[in-house]
Amino acid sequence: MKIFSPALSRLARLRYWRIEHWVNDPIAAQREVLQDLITHGQYTQFGRQYQFSEIFNIRKFKECVPIHEYEDLKPYIDKILAGEDSVLWNTPVEWFAKSSGTTNDKSKFIPLTTESIEENHFHGSKDVLTIYYNALPDSDLLMGKGLVIGGSHQVHPLENNFQYGDLSAVLLQNSPFWSSFIRTPELSIALMDEWENKIESLAQSTINEDVSSISGVPTWTMVLLKRILEISGKKNIKEVWPNFEVYIHGGVSFTPYKNEFNKLIGPGCNYVEIYNASEGFFAAQDKHNEEGMLLFLDHGIFYEFMPTEEYGRENPRTIGLEKVELGKNYAIVISTNGGLWRYLVGDTIQFTTLAPFRIKVSGRLKQFINAFGEEVIADNTDRAISDACAAFDLTLIDYTAAPIYMSEKNSGAHEWLIEFEKAPEDLNAFTICLDKNLQSLNSDYEAKRYKDIALGLPQITAVKKGCFHEWLKSKGKLGGQHKVPRLSNERKLIEELKNIHFE
Numbered sequence: 001m002k003i004f005s006p007a008l009s010r011l012a013r014l015r016y017w018r019i020e021h022w023v024n025d026p027i028a029a030q031r032e033v034l035q036d037l038i039t040h041g042q043y044t045q046f047g048r049q050y051q052f053s054e055i056f057n058i059r060k061f062k063e064c065v066p067i068h069e070y071e072d073l074k075p076y077i078d079k080i081l082a083g084e085d086s087v088l089w090n091t092p093v094e095w096f097a098k099s100s101g102t103t104n105d106k107s108k109f110i111p112l113t114t115e116s117i118e119e120n121h122f123h124g125s126k127d128v129l130t131i132y133y134n135a136l137p138d139s140d141l142l143m144g145k146g147l148v149i150g151g152s153h154q155v156h157p158l159e160n161n162f163q164y165g166d167l168s169a170v171l172l173q174n175s176p177f178w179s180s181f182i183r184t185p186e187l188s189i190a191l192m193d194e195w196e197n198k199i200e201s202l203a204q205s206t207i208n209e210d211v212s213s214i215s216g217v218p219t220w221t222m223v224l225l226k227r228i229l230e231i232s233g234k235k236n237i238k239e240v241w242p243n244f245e246v247y248i249h250g251g252v253s254f255t256p257y258k259n260e261f262n263k264l265i266g267p268g269c270n271y272v273e274i275y276n277a278s279e280g281f282f283a284a285q286d287k288h289n290e291e292g293m294l295l296f297l298d299h300g301i302f303y304e305f306m307p308t309e310e311y312g313r314e315n316p317r318t319i320g321l322e323k324v325e326l327g328k329n330y331a332i333v334i335s336t337n338g339g340l341w342r343y344l345v346g347d348t349i350q351f352t353t354l355a356p357f358r359i360k361v362s363g364r365l366k367q368f369i370n371a372f373g374e375e376v377i378a379d380n381t382d383r384a385i386s387d388a389c390a391a392f393d394l395t396l397i398d399y400t401a402a403p404i405y406m407s408e409k410n411s412g413a414h415e416w417l418i419e420f421e422k423a424p425e426d427l428n429a430f431t432i433c434l435d436k437n438l439q440s441l442n443s444d445y446e447a448k449r450y451k452d453i454a455l456g457l458p459q460i461t462a463v464k465k466g467c468f469h470e471w472l473k474s475k476g477k478l479g480g481q482h483k484v485p486r487l488s489n490e491r492k493l494i495e496e497l498k499n500i501h502f503e
Contacts, residue, residue: 096164
């Protein structure tokens with residue numbers, strides 16, 4: 001490992017000019033990406049159907065190609081699985097990233113081409129390293145190993161020519177040989193799909209390594225770190241791994257978990273947020289201690305941004321980078337070198353800066369509470385519960401919330417199910433604090449809470465330990481990138497969780 005590390009570090013540091021190129025001319029970079037996508041796409045079944053050979057600008061592209069959600073593209077994906085060539089992209093598809101829908105039990109199979117793996121996901125990973133070294137030039141990151149908390153992998157049961165797994169598992173399988181020298185654990189452990197045993201194997205196999213970084217979803221990373229501290233008897237991770245310096249996180253908001261990670265890891269840890277979904281590697285944090293991730297603009301993805309109020313309309317309006325505004329909620333629409341065309345990812349984002357273009361994930365397009373006109377999104381609730389937990393010195397494990405609808409006798413309210421490491425002694429005081437935090441963050445919620453006329457005080461249940469774990473397990477979504485939806489505008493999920501809590 002030590003042989004490769006200095007050379008890899010030098011290469012990573014020297015790449016920064018590539019990033020500056022598209023940061024300094026973002027609009028031109030996006031035009032070039034779209035042109036390249038159309039050139040490839042015109043030789044596909046999809047491209048012939050939508051007359052790609054006649055598309056010469058962005059306006060024409062938007063006129064010819066409708067916006068697609070997964071169900072709209074599924075017939076094309078089924079054709080790929082049936083063995084047809086050049087359906088969505090003009091090079092072979094051998095891998096699929098399995099991404100479970102968070103609002104239903106169905107799995108999505110996102111095609112991964114050689115171009116999307118190499119030019120998007122791996123390119124994005126290299127840029128994360130380059131950005132990190134640019135921000136912290138004295139770092140010795142690659143002198144230690146990176147602990148990767150990946151997903152599971154298995155051969156597709158329908159077509160032996162295709163393989164699938166969580167995105168992280170597919171990327172691990174396709175990584176260059178030298179990456180094994182700077183990564184831990186060994187592949188057989190990294191790709192285990194039974195998560196309870198996997199956590200134990202991860203802990204036992206990495207505790208004596210020289211780990212300098214961890215990449216993974218906060219919820220499972222927190223479980224792993226606690227187990228490592230149990231085994232080692234140390235006070236924090238810095239005592240276990242003295243050269244540890246950065247935690248790379250994504251998948252869910254880190255806001256509710258940061259205080260607990262500070263305690264678990266110890267002083268001097270850096271945190272880097274990334275936005276790497278099955279559909280593409282979109283962005284990464286480039287300024288430490290500042291909110292917002294740098295949007296990757298030359299990684300094989302062309303972006304459009306749909307104002308959230310357009311969702312559900314027959315011909316929803318989208319805009320380009322030159323027209324976006326700070327602080328406004330947009331749904332991301334992408335066209336990619338994986339063969340996704342004008343695809344609605346389902347996440348909502350806000351721009352935090354426009355020069356360069358930085359974003360934060362504000363929620364999910366279908367995950368919100370707006371039963372009474374309060375328009376509460378996950379960004380609001382994440383911040384509100386994080387501040388409340390900090391005020392009461394509590395550790396959050398997970399939460400979800402849904403509306404309680406009005407009746408003849410009562411106003412409406414929001415019901416929260418929260419799993420704490422240890423529940424607050426005064427749950428009512430915690431509830432009042434959470435409510436005040438949410439009012440300060442969302443003026444529509446504040447207005448509906450006025451004198452309890454439309455919305456009463458939230459109703460919070462501190463659920464039993466393992467409640468969310470049991471729900472995920474019952475849905476076959478334990479581990480990896482799977483997570484409990486934070487918010488729902490109906491009560492199906494919350495009732496299922498309550499049944500688990502009270503059984």
